[in-house]
Amino acid sequence: MNSNHASKRERFVPVPLTTAYNRTIAELKPEDCSDAVIAGKRFLLTGPQELWGVPFELGPDGADNVILLKDREVELAFAQPLHDRQLLFLHAADFKESDTAPDGIVSPMMGSPRLGETVCEYVLHYADGTRCAFPMRRRYQISEFQVKWGENSFEAVKHVKPRTMATNTDLLHKEAPTIPWGQSQLRTTFPGFGSAMHHWLYALPNPHPDKELIRLTMIPADGTSFVFGITRTDAETNPFRWEARRSVRYVSAPGFVPQPFGDRANIRIDLGEVIAVRPVLEYDHASWLDNANPRLPSPKPDEWIVEYTAHPDAHLTIDGQPGLTIPLRELEEHTAWTLTENVLRKVKVRITEGTSGRRIAAKIHVHGKLGDYIAPVNGHRFPNAHWFEDYGAEYVQDFHYSAYIDGEAEYKLPLGDVYIEVTKGFEIRPVRKRFLVTEQTDAIAIELDHVLPWRQKGWVTADTHVHFLSPQTALLEGDAEGVNVVNLLTSQWGEMFSNLGDFDGKTTIGSKENGGSGEYLVRVGTENRQHILGHISLLGYEGSMILPLCTGGPDESGLGDPLEATITEWAKRCREQNGIVVMPHLPNPRAEGAAALVLGEVDAVEMCSFENVGINPYSLSDWYRYLNCGYKAPAVGGTDKMSQSTAVGTIRTYSLIRGEPFTYDAWMNAVRRGHTFATLGPLLDLRVGDCEMGQSMQLPSSGGTLDIDWQVSSVTVPVTQIELVVNGELREMKAVDPEIGHYAGHWSVSVKESGWIALRVRGKYHDQSEMIAAHSSAVSVVVDGKPCFRAEDAVTILEQIEGSTAYIKSLATKSDEQTFKRLLMTLTSAHRALHNRMHQNGVMHQHAAPDRHDHRHHDHEHGSSTHRHDGHHGHNGGSHGHHH
Known part of the structure; x- marks a missing residue:
């Protein structure tokens, strides 16, 4: 398919200037022009050029000839009379400075270039003896080779047209970026981008195309100017004035991907620019409309939306499809192209x-x-x-x-x-x-329509973990997503910091006392991080920022930073400053957070869903260990949002506030109580006997039978299964119809030993895999006054504390000796606390020499002492060894 209806040579014809040239660029001298032009003459254009899609011949056979207008007029007689509607000039003015007073004031202030000053005059002469003169004024029809920012021309354009560009992170072929990241975010260059010496394009309208135009005279006026080339055209409108963007649908050859960017572009427009190429998307509107859970759209193969801005006489060219050059005016005649609605x-x-x-x-x-x-x-x-x-x-x-x-x-x-x-x-x-x-x-x-009444019942929502937004944007996104509390976390990323200036240790954005509605709140906290020991989220604390934000070197803090804090120390300081502590994106980095939790310095553990595909069983496995050892660890939901591919509150916390107004402090108190659940959509409630989530109940040594009441509703994620989890194991399960959306039930559970109970909800989108879509915090059950304690889980927690200690002793970059000892002391106290619980629960283990006890039964073996406390049998009835 090819169209040569109107070639470029028919649309635009360069005018030979051989008889008018009076200089070569190489021979320009100080008496001809300013030193700045001579210094930049290597950037002046020569030879054949295509500028804004218009061909120019600058000098015969590629010579560097130019017309200098300084002290005498130059005449150009046309070989044949012309009837073209426009003459297109490529020209520029030499620099001219305004006089400046000693105090720096310029008067009269004409700007730079000097606005409106006539540099030269172009006169059109017709065969009938009439003439038309056109003044070329600075910042109107002509301008200087370099201009101050914000002082561009009104009727002329710089010779480099604006171009479409990919952002650095969108580069399709992973080529090295040539434009800095920040600049590339514009997705467009500006006119003149990359040129050191601007040449100016001006379309001079011929007022009498019906007459024979036989001659042009170019007369210097105030200052020096250069004419590089002239092209004639019969275009009815200014070729440098593009129309508003519009789109066209294009069906390409199979496998062809139109690419408008840079040197690899295979689709282009001469008198304009392709802005973007996007696939046509199939939304399957029959099933999309009024559907709570439609499928995401899929690209249609080989169908594209091509968006462009151009002059009506522009031609569009596609590479890789032989000879395909089409005038835009004829697009509709080609079956592969369909113009879209332009109004x-x-x-x-x-x-x-x-x-x-x-x-x-x-x-x-x-x-x-x-x-x-x-x-x-x-x-x-x-x-x-x-x-x-x-x-x-x-x-x-x-x-x-x-x-x-x-x-x-x-x-x-x-x-x-x-x-x-x-x-x-x-x-x-x-x-x-x-x-x-x-x-x-x-x-x-x-x-x-607000169809689920959880908010009316006193439940409030929160995202415990958001990065990189401004507080006001976080407030808007939280409101729009129905997230009552957004915790925006300042942190450090190597030598980069985020949201530093947004932290003040006191302000809750959106609260009534700060002029908001009080229904949607943003509080700036910190996520303090260490790449081995772990991360910890410090929310809502007052006063000074807890520092260092990150420590111990990459990939969290800067290269060469010594280790100056532990997770536990950060957590303790947060609680001393009236904040709450969340162990984020459970379980990783998986190390010293265990010490903070063992010492009671953690208020909640965070479920994340980085790929938005549910709560990861790996995360739950880590959390269940702590519950199995009797530690209170309520569940919260946080996104760790760092890009627009994650919505605020994609996974979120629901917390119950009763008997007091909703404030940020009330929300923190609800999290501390543990009356929470984490969810990607389904809403739930759970009651075990008289206890709610986060509470603890006491049973006598004989245990008892517990009544479990629950309800689940969802208007987003289709629910497939509701599960009762007891001590980390599935005890009861009910499969449900995803179409119904509202479910309730009752189970009776016999309990003989201490443990915990929670509700787990599964859901499924269309043909995707089933996921864990929600999880309640646990209700603790204490039988005979003895908290739950599972030996093999305790051993894994202790191993994390010991591994963290080993890291500090062996690899961590040391600060001063006092700090080093302080860090080890924190871990020693956590180790001792868990270790003592293991003894109390009769766990058999082995001690390294420094941890030996004064015990009357020692079996010395390879420098270690082994002993067993009665009253405990390991998992499955066997003893359990712990090795240091």
Whole structure:
């Protein structure tokens, strides 16, 4: 398929300037122009050039000739009379400075370049003897080789056109980036980008194309200027004035991937620029509409949305498909191309709560008939999902993009059908609807229904672990996701710090005392980290920042940083400063956090779901060990959000606040009590006898039978199975119909030994694997006054403390001797606390020489002492050895 309807040579014809040239660039002298031009003459253009898609011949046969306009006029007679509508000039003015007073003031202030000053004049002469003169004024039709920022021209453009570029992290072929990361986030260069000496393109309109144009005279006026080339065209409008962006659907040859970026571009427009190429998305609207859990869209093979901005006379070229160059005016004649709706209507989208009618924040997605994402006017059209590049208020889920809005947003929508999705947390039914946009559509109203009453019952939601957002963006995203408390954590990443200036140790953003509604809160805490010993989240503490934020070198703190703190010390300081301590993204880094928990300095353990595919059984395995040893460790949910591919509260904490107003302090108290559950969607409640989650009940030595009552509801994740976990093992299970969404039940459980009970909920999206979608905190059961203690789990916890001690002694970069001893002392106290519990529970083990006890029965063997305390039998009835 090929079209040569109008070649470039027919659209644009360079005008020979051989008879008018009066200098060569190489021979420019100080008497010709400024020192700055001579110093930069290697950057001046010569030879054949294509600028903004327009061909120019600068000098015959590639010579470096130029027309200098300084002290005499230059005449150019045309070989044949011209009737073209426009003459396109490539020219530039030499520098001219304004006089400056000794105090630095310029008067009169004309700017730099000197605005409006006539540099030269171009005069068109016609065969009938008439003439038309056009002054070339600085910052209008011509400008200088270099200009101050913000003093560009009004009618001329720099010779380098703006270009589409990929962000460094989006580079398709992993080539080395040529543009710094921050600059590449713009996704577009600016006119003149990369040029050291700007040449200016100006389209001079021929006022009488019906007459025979026979001659051009170029007359210097005030200052020196250069004319490099002239091209004539019969285009009706300015070739350097592109039209507003539009899109076209393209069906490519099988396997061909259009690529608009840089040197590897295989799709281009001469008088314009391809902005982006995106796959056409299949949303399967028949099943998507009004569906609480639709499948994510999939790209259609070999179908693309090509977005561009261009002059109407532009040509589009596709490489790899022989000879495919098409005038944009003829796109519709080609079967592979379909123009999309170009008329856009400004529409206000407003989201309200169904019962009260008040405006509420939410997450919104809008797409057109081809699945093309439509962003709000003030939103990113290409949301960025990469790490530490989360500077918008968007959510990226594969090809499915959403924006966070405060309840109202302005859109430019195409006429016809548009598809809108609105979601807000786990208690509100998602909306997915089709709307018809007409020339009369000014507004679209969407109501949300709060169908699950957990908030009304006193439950509040929280994300315990968020990074890289500004506090106000975190507040918006928390509100839009139905997350009442967002904990935004300052931390360190090598030599980089995040949210440092946002921490003040006192302010709860969004609280009533700080001008907010009090319903959605953001508090800045810290995540203090060490790559071997572990991470610890310090939430809501008051006063000075707990330092160091990270310690002991990469990959958390800087290279060469000595180890100056332990997880346990950080946790203790947080609680002394009235905060709560969360062991984050259980279980890793898996080491000294065990000491902090054993010493009672941890308020909760955090379930994470990095891939948004449920709570990892590996994490639960780690948590169950602590519960099996009688430690109170409530479950919370936190995302560790570091990019837009994770939404605030994707996994979240539900905590019950009763009998007091909701505040950040009340939330912390609820977490301390342990009346919590972690969830990716299903909501639950659990009661064991008279006890709620996080509580402990006492039973006599004979044990007893416990009544278990539970309820589960979900309007997001389809629930498949509800499980009762006792001491880490599945005791009861009920499979349920995912379509129902609301479930309740009762079990009776016989208990003879101390232990714990929790509820675990499984769910499943479509053809994905079943996942653990929610988990309650545990109810502890203490029989005969003896807390739960499982020997083999205690041994693994003790091993972590011993491993942490070994690291400090052997590999950790030492600070001073006093600090070194202090760090070891912390771990020694944790070791001793757990070790003593093991003795109390009769665990047989072995001691290294420094840990020997004064005990009357010692069997000395290889420098160690072995002993056994009566009253305990190891797991499965056998004794259990612990080796130092």
